Amino acid sequence: MDHTAHHTADRTLETAFTELAGVRHPIVQTGMGWVAGPRLVSATANAGALGILASATMTLDGLRSAVREVKSRTDAPFGVNLRADAGDAADRVRVITEEGVRVASFALAPSRELIARLKDAGVVVIPSVGARRHAEKVASWGADAVLVQGGEGGGHTGEVATSVLLPQVVDAVDIPVVAAGGFFDGRGLVAALAYGAAGVAMGTRFLLTSDSTVPDAVKAAYLAATVKDVTVTTKVDGLPHRMLRSDLVDSLETSGRSAALLRALRHASAFRKVSGLSWARMVRDGLALRRGKNLTWSQVLLAANTPMLLKASMVDGRTDLGVMAAGQVAGLIGDLPSCAELVDRVMAEACERLGELAGLGAPR
Known part of the structure; x- marks a missing residue:
């Protein structure tokens, strides 16, 4: 086990999401294309959070070998993000079930059939959505949980801010909700839990770690933003x-x-x-x-x-030729911790903040 494990062991927050995914901490590293590869995912998993492998940019064989590489680096659960609309989605689902992957996440809503097939195989299904009606739809189709991203999140995004979208979705569905868009620290985790979420997902914050394979020049551009x-x-x-x-x-x-x-x-x-x-x-x-x-x-x-x-x-480090998907929190991030340090810090901050909040309700 890594040397930071004993720090976080006494600072766990059990939620419906940690139970469902089998992870120690209610934190998800999102499936970012070209970024969320085996190294980042296994580092996240070893830190006690849920790492999600981005498979849309991989070939079928590439996906299988990436899954096996993660498994060779960690015994902890992890997930794979799929495009539900891909022509070979059924083949990719087969790889996931054959390789014993714990969680499947989707960018576009998977069909009722796809959800059923994954659940029959014991895979936890967590679609990502950006609107309440999409959350209601996948919940009615049997999704185990839903990841909801507010407009401040990076990559493809909607117009409604997390602070408005999250309570709306929490009230609309009775499955665990993971909040994304604008999260980077322990305060944010506590805020999401206060809204009724069962955990948070972070993309930009995990991209900016020492375990992320993104080239240094590109990380520098994010840190300067x-x-x-x-x-x-x-x-x-x-x-x-x-x-x-x-x-x-x-x-x-x-x-x-x-x-x-x-x-x-x-x-x-x-x-x-x-x-x-x-x-x-x-x-x-x-x-x-x-x-x-x-x-x-x-x-x-x-x-x-x-x-x-x-x-x-x-991948190529060309800040001049490439686009750099980023959440608004890029403007608030100034360091490159390891995944273990990041998760440890977030959990320590969250527990400290929860203690302070509990103190507010204590009799004077």
């Missing part, structure tokens, strides 16, 4: 996307439609090579995306930008 440097644009893929402001984002904002579509085609062809997908499979996935989100064909094509623009920064 102020709250004002985090913006929402629809110019990357036609959907609202929260990221760090950069020269690239500025040029995307001002570029014309034909230039944007041309760039998307170039990125689609590059992603096809990286992911090993055929054009036919990509078109089928595009059709599913179009149906799922009512997108125009040009928006579907623009969606091809996302994986490659993220890869340029998160």
Whole structure:
């Protein structure tokens, strides 16, 4: 066991989520594309939180070997994030069940059938949603818990802030709710619990750890950012996307439609090579995306930008060529702890804050 384990052992908060996921702490590291790989996920798991492997950018074989790599580094439970609309979603679900993965999470709502198949195999299903009606839908279909992200969260995001969305979802469903969007410390965890959530999920905060494989130059750009440097644009893929402001984002904002579509085609062809997908499979996935989100064909094509623009920064370290998805909390984060140090700190702060709050109710 790692040397920090004894610090957190006496500071655990048991919630409906920790029970469900089998983890020590009510903290989730989200499945960020190109970022949440085996190293970050296993470090999170060893720290007692739930790490989620991002599989949308992996081939099927890549997913299986990534899962096995996490298992070789930790005995703790972890999750895999899937695209429910991917053409090979059923094959990916088979990998998850065969490899004994504890949790499956989804960016787009999985079908009732997919949820049932995972639950039959003993996998805990936790879809991610950005609206109350989506939470109600997946809850009625048998999801075990739901992760809800407010508008201040990074990547694809909605307009409603966590402080408004979270109580709305907590009141609407009777399954555990994990809160995402704006969380980075123990105070936030206590605030989420106060709203009725059973835990918090953090993306940007886990990206900015020493266990994250994101290149140093990119981490430096995040650490230098102020709250004002985090913006929402629809110019990357036609959907609202929260990221760090950069020269690239500025040029995307001002570029014309034909230039944007041309760039998307170039990125689609590059992603096809990286992911090993055929054009036919990509078109089928595009059709599913179009149906799922009512997108125009040009928006579907623009969606091809996302994986490659993220890869340029998160893997290749090109802050000039890539987009850097970021929650607004990037402006509040100034260090790179290990996952163990981060989880330890969050739990210590949370327990201290809970003690102070308990004191407020004590008779004078």
